[in-house]
Amino acid sequence: MSNAExxxxxxxxxxxGDRAEFARMVDAYSAPIYRLGxxxxxxxxxxxDVLQNTFLNALTHLADFQGRSSLSTWLYxxxxxxxxxxxxxxxPAFNIEDVQTEDSDEGxxxxxxxxxxxxxxxxxxxxxxxSAIDRxxxxxxxxxxxxxxxxxxxxxxxxxxxxxxxxxxxxVKTRLLRARMVLRxxxxxxxxxxxxxxxxx
Amino acid sequence: MSDHSHKNCKAMLGSLSEYIDGELPPxxxxxxxxxLAGCDNCRVVLNTTKRTIDLVQMPVEQxxxxxxxxxxxxxxxxxxxxxxxx
Numbered sequence: 682m683s684n685a686e687x688x689x690x691x692x693x694x695x696x697x698g699d700r701a702e703f704a705r706m707v708d709a710y711s712a713p714i715y716r717l718g719x720x721x722x723x724x725x726x727x728x729x730d731v732l733q734n735t736f737l738n739a740l741t742h743l744a745d746f747q748g749r750s751s752l753s754t755w756l757y758x759x760x761x762x763x764x765x766x767x768x769x770x771x772x773p774a775f776n777i778e779d780v781q782t783e784d785s786d787e788g789x790x791x792x793x794x795x796x797x798x799x800x801x802x803x804x805x806x807x808x809x810x811x812s813a814i815d816r817x818x819x820x821x822x823x824x825x826x827x828x829x830x831x832x833x834x835x836x837x838x839x840x841x842x843x844x845x846x847x848x849x850x851x852x853v854k855t856r857l858l859r860a861r862m863v864l865r866x867x868x869x870x871x872x873x874x875x876x877x878x879x880x881x882x
Numbered sequence: 883m884s885d886h887s888h889k890n891c892k893a894m895l896g897s898l899s900e901y902i903d904g905e906l907p908p909x910x911x912x913x914x915x916x917x918l919a920g921c922d923n924c925r926v927v928l929n930t931t932k933r934t935i936d937l938v939q940m941p942v943e944q945x946x947x948x949x950x951x952x953x954x955x956x957x958x959x960x961x962x963x964x965x966x967x968x
Binding site for chain 2: 700703704707708711712717725729732733736737740776789790791794795796797798799805806814818833835836839854855857858862864865868871
């Protein structure tokens with residue numbers, strides 16, 4: 682939240698209905714919330730819905746904001762709930778996979794041991810590779826993806842991620858580890874093939 | 883190297899995230915580093931996991947909210963009068 686970190690928003694002014702202050706808050710937090718929507722839902726229309734609903738909701742519930750958590754945590758909590766609700770509306774079927782990944786060790790043990798980490802940056806970040814990275818993130822079960830997006834993409838601390846998602850810190854760490862392992866495995870398939878092609882040339 | 887076993891690999895993997903994030907106490911880091919010195923597969927997993935995190939953290943091209951999205955947001959929130967200040 683680079684904008685947000687440098688912009689001090691007055692909670693009192695917000696509570697007193699100061700529209701200019703609300704507009705400042707919207708500008709300070711729009712970018713990270715829009716990004717969260719993009720990463721969680723995978724398209725700009727849904728990300729825009731998450732963005733609008735988050736601030737509409739914030740406007741309605743400003744009076745309930747007690748200041749026990751930071752403004753950023755509060756807004757992220759609303760945004761993550763909006764994103765999850767939208768995802769569930771779009772995919773109403775109960776997703777058993779999301780539940781299983783929580784407790785079982787399944788999928789945690791690595792299977793691919795190709796060291797692609799030393800491939801040069803320009804090969805790791807071609808347009809095609811970026812799409813592969815986005816596809817890998819999009820394939821994560823939603824509970825893992827949310828923890829991963831908050832911690833690894835938005836660089837929010839484990840403690841704040843736990844507050845946002847109403848989980849224990851240890852639960853966040855478990856989800857994060859699983860998410861990272863799943864992504865590593867998928868990127869290993871992708872970059873492993875590239876490495877093989879390169880060696881064959 | 884003598885203490886290498888799959889049990890150690892599993893323990894290493896369980897602490898991998900915290901190790902990468904620098905959240906482990908020094909004595910545990912030392913144990914992990916000893917294991918890594920003798921286990922090629924775990925070293926690969928560590929290197930590629932670190933790289934995976936680096937890649938997803940690369941600055942996003944579209945850091946900001948597009949102007950039209952911002953305009954619709956301000957309109958929806960009845961904040962149109964604050965819109966000209968970009």
